[in-house]
Amino acid sequence: MAGRSAPRVRRVRVASELRRLREHAGMTATEAARVLGTSQGQLSNVETARFGVSAARIRAMARSYDCSDQDFIDALVAMAEDRTRGWWEEYREILPVGLLDLAEVEHHATLLRTAVTVHIPGLFQTTDYAREIFRQSVPELSPPDIEHRISYRIKRQAVLFRESPTPHQAIIHEAALRMQFGGPTVTRTQLKHLIDMSEREHVTIHVIPFAAGTFPGSGQSIYYAAGPVPQLDTVNLDQSHGPVFLDAEAQLDKYRVLLDRMEATALPPTKSREFIHHIVQDL
The missing domain is CATH 3.30.870 (Endonuclease; Chain A)
Structure with missing residues (x-):
């Protein structure tokens, strides 16, 4: 898992979108964690933005949730990988x-x-x-x-x-x-x-x-x-x-x-x- 350095609002948005993808796929957190080979606790940490998430994990989650919208997936990856600290900090x-x-x-x-x-x-x-x-x-x-x-x-x-x-x-x-x-x-x-x-x-x-x-x-x-x-x-x-x-x-x-x-x-x-x-x- 990536660290906490990602900008706050974008990390939260990535997390909420990953949770929506799982819910749209009709999977419980327990089922998704089993398919992804992780624990329910780790998945919860990602979906609540307590942890960041890597590009590889985002793509793996998208595949597991049957998301085929490549532009959307690429946009999520770009948001997750952006570690820029803006002037507002x-x-x-x-x-x-x-x-x-x-x-x-x-x-x-x-x-x-x-x-x-x-x-x-x-x-x-x-x-x-x-x-x-x-x-x-x-x-x-x-x-x-x-x-x-x-x-x-x-x-x-x-x-x-x-x-x-x-x-x-x-x-x-x-x-x-x-x-x-x-x-x-x-x-x-x-x-x-x-x-x-x-x-x-x-x-x-x-x-x-x-x-x-x-x-x-x-x-x-x-x-x-x-x-x-x-x-x-x-x-x-x-x-x-x-x-x-x-x-x-x-x-x-x-x-x-x-x-x-x-x-x-x-x-x-x-x-x-x-x-x-x-x-x-x-x-």
Whole structure:
């Protein structure tokens, strides 16, 4: 068995996918351990991410569970073998673990999709805008904690500026554009930055105006990170107590449909950019 050096969230995801493969094959842990020539305890340690797992063992488990999806198996192997310690590790003793997991998922995503109704997506936020949001945290954050969270948020934005930037598709409700976090000056600067980001080739922004009325998924923020294969996609729901990650097949299907329907409700990119321009002029 491999050691514990694999990044936390990816090791957990590999473990959960291996457990799902076993369950889909209709095998109990006892039966699987016997077929694999290991103990039930060792198998449990792998499936609960207490231990890492080698590429050879993953392939052996996939064969035993009659999984023939080679792209999926290769993706699991790549996740298990990745021992990279990302920049987020410097925040390990400073920020909640869920935030570090979010940065890791984001870093490895092949596509990011987000839908928000009351604030600008984190990867597009300016420093002053983010500071105003963090000042409203409950319980109240100390000034040093606020600055740590701001620096963390800005570093997350590197995925949009690296040599091969991650494509980002954002759906933003008009309410989020008109919420004046920090007052007109901060909001104006934030919206101008959003317009600049919308002009980048890998960024697509859709606006849902008030005039669109009701729409699927209203009232919640959705953050969808595509993996190397669809089975390894991840949905993040931003809750007051921290990020919540979903990756069950039915959940992924649901949020894909929700995002597609929200995008169909929204204005196309060019008209969305013009819409944001008009709001800036009103400030």
